[in-house]
Amino acid sequence: MKNLLYINKANDYAHDVGAEVWHPMVSVVHFDELGEIRHSLNKMGVYAIFVQDNFPTKPTYGMGGYDTSKGSLTAASPGQIIGKADDGHREVYHGWALLFDPEFMRGTVFEQRLADYHFFSYNVNEALHTTEGEKQVLWQLMERIRTFIRHREQTVLTDRIVQDYIVLVCDYCQLFYQRQFQTSSAQQSNLLARFQKVLNDYYKRQLQLRHGLPSVKYCASELCLSPSYFGDLVRNATGDSPTRIIQHFLIDRAKSLMIGGMSVSQVADELGFEYPQHFTRYFKKHEGMTPSKYVASMRKQ
Numbered sequence: 001m002k003n004l005l006y007i008n009k010a011n012d013y014a015h016d017v018g019a020e021v022w023h024p025m026v027s028v029v030h031f032d033e034l035g036e037i038r039h040s041l042n043k044m045g046v047y048a049i050f051v052q053d054n055f056p057t058k059p060t061y062g063m064g065g066y067d068t069s070k071g072s073l074t075a076a077s078p079g080q081i082i083g084k085a086d087d088g089h090r091e092v093y094h095g096w097a098l099l100f101d102p103e104f105m106r107g108t109v110f111e112q113r114l115a116d117y118h119f120f121s122y123n124v125n126e127a128l129h130t131t132e133g134e135k136q137v138l139w140q141l142m143e144r145i146r147t148f149i150r151h152r153e154q155t156v157l158t159d160r161i162v163q164d165y166i167v168l169v170c171d172y173c174q175l176f177y178q179r180q181f182q183t184s185s186a187q188q189s190n191l192l193a194r195f196q197k198v199l200n201d202y203y204k205r206q207l208q209l210r211h212g213l214p215s216v217k218y219c220a221s222e223l224c225l226s227p228s229y230f231g232d233l234v235r236n237a238t239g240d241s242p243t244r245i246i247q248h249f250l251i252d253r254a255k256s257l258m259i260g261g262m263s264v265s266q267v268a269d270e271l272g273f274e275y276p277q278h279f280t281r282y283f284k285k286h287e288g289m290t291p292s293k294y295v296a297s298m299r300k301q
Contacts, residue, residue, distance in 0.1 A: 003085050008045040010099040016040060023154060025104035026162055028146035031093035039084040039091070047102065047120065048076045049169065051130065051138045052095030073128040073138070073173060077120040078102055095135075096142040100166055108163045110170065117170050118228040119177055134176045141169050177232070191223065191233055195242070198222045199249050208272025213250065216242045251286055254279070259298060264291045 007013050010027040014020070017037045019029040031037075031052065051073045076082045105111060114120070119128065130138070145165045152158045202214045211218070219242060220230035227242075234242045250271055257267045268279035283291045 003041060004043045004081070005040040005083075006043050006045065007048070007099070010046050010101050010104075012046075013042065013048070013097070013099055020150075022146070023149040023162070025101040026145070026149060026166075027097075027099040028142050028149070029097040029099070030143070030146070031095050031097070034093075036090035036092050039086050039089060041081065041085040042076075042083040044076045044080045044082060045078050046099050047078070047105075048082075048097060048099045049138075049173065050074045050076075050095065050097045051135055051142070052093055052097075053135075054091075054093055054095075073119075073130055073135075073176070075117075075119045075173065096139050098142050098145065098166070098169060104159070105163060105166065108167070110163065110167050113167070113170070117174060118232055119173055121226060121228050128173065128177055128180055130176060134172075134179075137172055138169060141165065141172070145169075178236075192237055194223055195219060195234070195245070196249075199246065203253070203270075208270075212272040212274065214246060214272075216246065219246070247286060251283065254283060254291065255294065258291060258295050267291070 005012075005016055010023075010025055011021040014027045014029055017029065017031075017034055017040075019027070019034060021027060055072065055074075074082070145162060148158070148165070149162060198219050199214055202208065202218075208214070216231070217227050220227045223230060225233070231242055234240065234245065238245065240248075254267050254271060257270055258264070262270065264280060265276045268276040271279065273279040273282070280290055283289075283294070287294060289297070
């Protein structure tokens, strides 16, 4: 892709926008101090968290775009593309950005918690919309990091303190995302209804004949969500994972088909299992009995 700015090190972005640098592997940028800066479409080789009042109009994140509502947080991880290609326009931005090299956090608690920091893998149309208080907390933490690295010589101990600060920023981001989940109950109810519709439509369109069983990735894609964010929303709304909900759906559908007169082999084909024995094992694992025993037990009632 042309016109990419490669952010291979944390300070590459700071150099490009004219911000000062104080640490070889950590960069904190205060946009308010920079005046007008040009757009850039950035190929990330580092982790980055942007907490801003304003973003470029119609920016890019991967293959899509993101919501530029006031007060949003966006995050990026190595390998992602984020930003807007330079079109000659210059703009003043308000807010902060924290960038850090993966190697700087190697072996720290950040690595242990990275799987929980789903915001690094979200599509940006799922960006966090911060409250004013949340935004101020993150800005203050980023300012503290910058002040610390600006006035302290780099040592093993000071690096450890900076690493702890970064983990604290990420933990706050996680906390604020959970708040967003908890305050969107209506959206969650709508999501679950749409999730159910995706599963029903999957079989109406007979996609199982080509693709087999419906997957979490497929359902998330149909709902225009990344799998990780979709999983968070579903778990927060139901206490179950999307995988578990799909399993319930398949078992319920299998029971209805068998009670309706289909054989085990026919049900396996209808659901998208490759072989009847795969369906039998699947059913027994989740119901504690074979499909045949289930049908027999229902006939005795």
